[in-house]
Amino acid sequence: MLIKFFKNLFKNNNEKILEEVNIILNLINDMEKKFSKFSDKKLRENTNKYRNKIFNKNTLNSILPEAYSTVREASKRVLGMRHFDVQIIGGIVLNNRCIAEMKTGEGKTLTSTLPIYLNSLSGNGVHVVTMNDYLANRDYNQNKKLFEFLGVSSSLNLQGMSIKMKKNAYSSDITYGTNNEFCFDYLRDNMIFCNSNRVQKKLNYAIIDEVDSILIDEARTPLVISGFSYSNKNLYNKINNLVYNFILKKEKYNKNDCKNDNFYIDKKRKQIYLTENGFLNIENIFVKNNVLNKNSSLYCSENIMFFQYIINSLKAHKLFFKNIDYIVKDNKILIVDEHTGRISNNRRWSDGLHQAIEAKEKIKINDESYTLASITFQNYFRLYKKLSGMSGTAETESEEFKSIYNLNTVVIPTNKPICRKDFNDLIYMTEKEKIKSIIKDIKNCIKNKQPVLVGTSSIEKSELISNKLNKLKIKHNILNAKFHSKEAEIIKNAGMLSSVTIATNMAGRGTDIMLGGSFNYFLKKNKKKYKFFSKKKIFSIWENNKNVVLSLGGLHIIGAERHESRRIDNQLIGRSGRQGDVGSSRFYVSMEDSLIKIFVSNKIINIIKKLGIKNNEPINNIFINKAIYNSQKKLENYNYEIRAKLLEYDDIVNEQRLIFYYKRNKILKSKNITKIIFKISIEVFNSLVNFYFKEKNKNFCENIKILKRYLKKVFNILFLKKNIFIEKNMFYNNIIIKNIFKIFKKNYLKKKINFSEKEFNKFEKIIVLKVLDKFWREHLYDLEHLRSSIHLRGYADKDPKQEYKKESFLMFMKMISSIKNEIISMMSFFSSKKYSFDFFILKMNDFYNKKLFLETSFQEFIKNKNFY
Numbered sequence: 001m002l003i004k005f006f007k008n009l010f011k012n013n014n015e016k017i018l019e020e021v022n023i024i025l026n027l028i029n030d031m032e033k034k035f036s037k038f039s040d041k042k043l044r045e046n047t048n049k050y051r052n053k054i055f056n057k058n059t060l061n062s063i064l065p066e067a068y069s070t071v072r073e074a075s076k077r078v079l080g081m082r083h084f085d086v087q088i089i090g091g092i093v094l095n096n097r098c099i100a101e102m103k104t105g106e107g108k109t110l111t112s113t114l115p116i117y118l119n120s121l122s123g124n125g126v127h128v129v130t131m132n133d134y135l136a137n138r139d140y141n142q143n144k145k146l147f148e149f150l151g152v153s154s155s156l157n158l159q160g161m162s163i164k165m166k167k168n169a170y171s172s173d174i175t176y177g178t179n180n181e182f183c184f185d186y187l188r189d190n191m192i193f194c195n196s197n198r199v200q201k202k203l204n205y206a207i208i209d210e211v212d213s214i215l216i217d218e219a220r221t222p223l224v225i226s227g228f229s230y231s232n233k234n235l236y237n238k239i240n241n242l243v244y245n246f247i248l249k250k251e252k253y254n255k256n257d258c259k260n261d262n263f264y265i266d267k268k269r270k271q272i273y274l275t276e277n278g279f280l281n282i283e284n285i286f287v288k289n290n291v292l293n294k295n296s297s298l299y300c301s302e303n304i305m306f307f308q309y310i311i312n313s314l315k316a317h318k319l320f321f322k323n324i325d326y327i328v329k330d331n332k333i334l335i336v337d338e339h340t341g342r343i344s345n346n347r348r349w350s351d352g353l354h355q356a357i358e359a360k361e362k363i364k365i366n367d368e369s370y371t372l373a374s375i376t377f378q379n380y381f382r383l384y385k386k387l388s389g390m391s392g393t394a395e396t397e398s399e400e401f402k403s404i405y406n407l408n409t410v411v412i413p414t415n416k417p418i419c420r421k422d423f424n425d426l427i428y429m430t431e432k433e434k435i436k437s438i439i440k441d442i443k444n445c446i447k448n449k450q451p452v453l454v455g456t457s458s459i460e461k462s463e464l465i466s467n468k469l470n471k472l473k474i475k476h477n478i479l480n481a482k483f484h485s486k487e488a489e490i491i492k493n494a495g496m497l498s499s500v501t502i503a504t505n506m507a508g509r510g511t512d513i514m515l516g517g518s519f520n521y522f523l524k525k526n527k528k529k530y531k532f533f534s535k536k537k538i539f540s541i542w543e544n545n546k547n548v549v550l551s552l553g554g555l556h557i558i559g560a561e562r563h564e565s566r567r568i569d570n571q572l573i574g575r576s577g578r579q580g581d582v583g584s585s586r587f588y589v590s591m592e593d594s595l596i597k598i599f600v601s602n603k604i605i606n607i608i609k610k611l612g613i614k615n616n617e618p619i620n621n622i623f624i625n626k627a628i629y630n631s632q633k634k635l636e637n638y639n640y641e642i643r644a645k646l647l648e649y650d651d652i653v654n655e656q657r658l659i660f661y662y663k664r665n666k667i668l669k670s671k672n673i674t675k676i677i678f679k680i681s682i683e684v685f686n687s688l689v690n691f692y693f694k695e696k697n698k699n700f701c702e703n704i705k706i707l708k709r710y711l712k713k714v715f716n717i718l719f720l721k722k723n724i725f726i727e728k729n730m731f732y733n734n735i736i737i738k739n740i741f742k743i744f745k746k747n748y749l750k751k752k753i754n755f756s757e758k759e760f761n762k763f764e765k766i767i768v769l770k771v772l773d774k775f776w777r778e779h780l781y782d783l784e785h786l787r788s789s790i791h792l793r794g795y796a797d798k799d800p801k802q803e804y805k806k807e808s809f810l811m812f813m814k815m816i817s818s819i820k821n822e823i824i825s826m827m828s829f830f831s832s833k834k835y836s837f838d839f840f841i842l843k844m845n846d847f848y849n850k851k852l853f854l855e856t857s858f859q860e861f862i863k864n865k866n867f868y
């Protein structure tokens with residue numbers, strides 16, 4: 001039966017899948033009576049029974065019906081909620097590497113308990129992934145009682161927890177947490193210096209709530225762990241002025257143009273590219289202003305960093321706008337999250353973009369952040385052995401889920417039929433008329449005391465509407481970047497009588513809007529008023545309120561514009577009409593909306609104008625409706641392309657990341673680093689000697705001199721004439737190599753003798769890991785540069801992706817060989833000098849932090865105590 005289920009899955013025919021799932025559902029329903037007679041103890045004993053079955057190689061699917069019956073029965077007793085049939089269906093789907101689309105309010109939190117419990121029985125860990133700490137906390141607290149009752153352990157993994165707490169959290173059968181935190185922990189685990197600091201176990205099964213937000217919306221930018229290094233503040237200001245004065249101002253650049261002689265802008269991808277002409281022009285400007293030397297070029301390797309400064313400065317001026325992409329508060333640039341509209345307090349754009357914007361805004365320039373480690377959510381979640389997800393809006397993105405994650409999307413029927421009325425869009429010629437009409441709609445709702453939720457896609461728009469309401473003295477709540485702390489509380493009560501709420505598109509996602517407001521809030525608010533009433537009586541008053549809201553038509557949703565994807569529109573609409581409640585929705589569109597401006601051709605706009613439509617009349621035109629739908633489809637495709645492209649490039653980096661992390665972990669776990677170091681040293685000396693003596697006996701004396709100097713400078717090895725074995729005027733490379741190694745080994749073992757085996761192993765490990773991390777960090781930086789300039793290869797008719805693949809591979813190989821060299825160099829210094837380990841590490845850190853700005857070797861650096 002289950003084999004048949006899988007076969008049908010690939011046909012991706014929703015109805016067929018549901019038919020198969022129904023058979024399992026019937027089995028579970030048939031078991032209900034039997035399970036309801038079990039004592040609590042007997043119910044709990046099932047957990048160990050199932051664990052044994054799994055231990056004896058029974059599949060999860062074979063115990064699914066019984067396990068789900070156990071959870072349903074336990075939930076009735078512990079949570080007072082019986083899983084609806086549609087929730088059982090959702091639970092079955094979730095166990096089979098699928099995405100369950102379940103509308104808002106259908107109870108995804110309870111549904112998830114079924115596959116969570118089943119998958120936790122193997123003991124390999126289940127990660128329940130939510131979008132923010134609030135939801136992780138809420139879901140964990142709701143479900144933990146149920147899991148406790150069933151005898152499986154659950155825990156919460158939060159930002160800022162100590163390593164010990166995190167280790168505890170991950171050792172539970174079930175771990176709740178946010179996508180960011182799981183991902184950061186993975187990256188951090190690959191930056192540790194001591195294996196006992198690793199917090200994550202296997203990546204076994206993850207179930208992602210609001211999966212479209214996490215795997216689609218947030219997949220456009222990789223997650224990054226940054227470090228800080230000194231930034232050249234004057235240079236940022238200087239380049240900002242040059243770029244502004246010479247490129248933007250003088251060229252009388254038309255604000256809406258995307259292309260000119262010097263550069264072109266890809267607004268959708270938020271990228272700017274210099275043309276060949278632009279490259280030459282900026283080079284001239286830099287020479288004239290003494291940023292570059294007269295005979296120097298931007299192409300020279302020592303100047304290549306300017307390229308990043310220029311691009312960032314152009315981006316700052318042409319692609320990043322105040323109050324849309326960021327706000328300036330207390331002399332700081334704070335990023336506005338493009339999906340949630342929230343302020344991201346701790347985020348900074350990396351690799352110099354943040355500083356370029358600081359220069360543009362003429363505020364203090366902070367130190368530069370550089371990438372220590374990074375990964376996209378796509379590549380992180382693909383590391384799990386099994387993945388599944390839930391969302392109210394996933395179907396429109398089902399192709400992407402299939403192609404990238406191999407996840408099928410199954411639409412689960414609602415528990416009760418949907419009664420919400422979705423009205424046709426009202427379309428206006430101008431933004432002004434549109435806003436006027438929105439205000440009229442809000443006023444109408446208030447007149448009837450019907451609650452209304454207005455969804456906007458930017459802070460600017462939400463403030464505009466809020467200001468209008470303020471002028472009219474209409475009380476309302478506004479939920480945007482600036483008031484995010486009370487988000488869940490405000491959204492929860494958006495269904496109260498007469499309430500008006502304005503929210504940017506994803507604010508409070510995951511929080512249910514209760515008609516009549518939440519009971520707890522009602523209780524708190526009316527504490528004094530009903531102080532002599534019993535709780536039951538207050539509850540009935542509250543219920544009455546809810547019925548009044550229902551009789552008024554439920555929650556009315558106003559969309560202040562169509563969003564960039566139908567999915568986000570659906571998220572907004574889905575706020576109303578939960579569990580069969582009445583409700584309504586209406587979107588307002590103007591021909592000045594950015595979606596329309598970018599995607600609807602001027603031709604269509606002109607035709608409409610010619611039709612003689614007055615500004616204050618809504619347009620009801622089938623063309624326009626179709627054009628809006630097509631615009632959204634186009635934008636969805638663009639965004640999909642961006643994500644696919646990011647992934648294509650990240651896949652290349654990912655291969656390297658996996659190899660690097662694998663090697664790093666091998667060092668971390670190794671009990672005999674000395675052996676590894678000796679092996680590497682032979683490789684290093686081998687390539688060194690073979691490099692100097694490619695052709696036997698040619699320039700022998702000269703080369704031997706250079707080699708001696710090099711060995712002294714880089715490896716602190718004193719190599720004497722007697723170490724060279726010459727026979728009949730011939731010398732042998734391998735004998736030279738052997739002799740160099742002998743000296744290295746002798747020094748090394750001499751140093752080692754002063755420490756215990758364990759202690760020395762620890763020292764070796766730290767030095768080697770520090771070298772690895774430093775080169776990996778630089779490699780990531782170089783890859784980023786390569787990424788931003790690889791498009792230039794397109795001019796030479798080369799495929800940028802293939803070029804990137806080729807080039808990055810070469811860079812990776814070069815990095816590996818540099819790492820080996822550096823390890824041996826550092827180890828030689830450490831072993832040949834009388835430095836204590838602590839002093840040596842301190843110097844190493846210092847050297848690596850300042851290396852970019854120093855023209856010196858480690859030898860000189862460590863010798864001179866007052867350097868820098």
Ligand code: ADP
Nearest residue numbers: 081082083084103104105106107108109110512
């Ligand atoms: P979703 O995430 O799908 O929007 P939630 O998990 O937030 O929905 O659940 C919505 C509300 O429905 C919650 O108050 C929850 O307690 C309630 N609920 C869910 N399932 C059931 C059930 N089987 N019986 C009773 N109430 C339920």
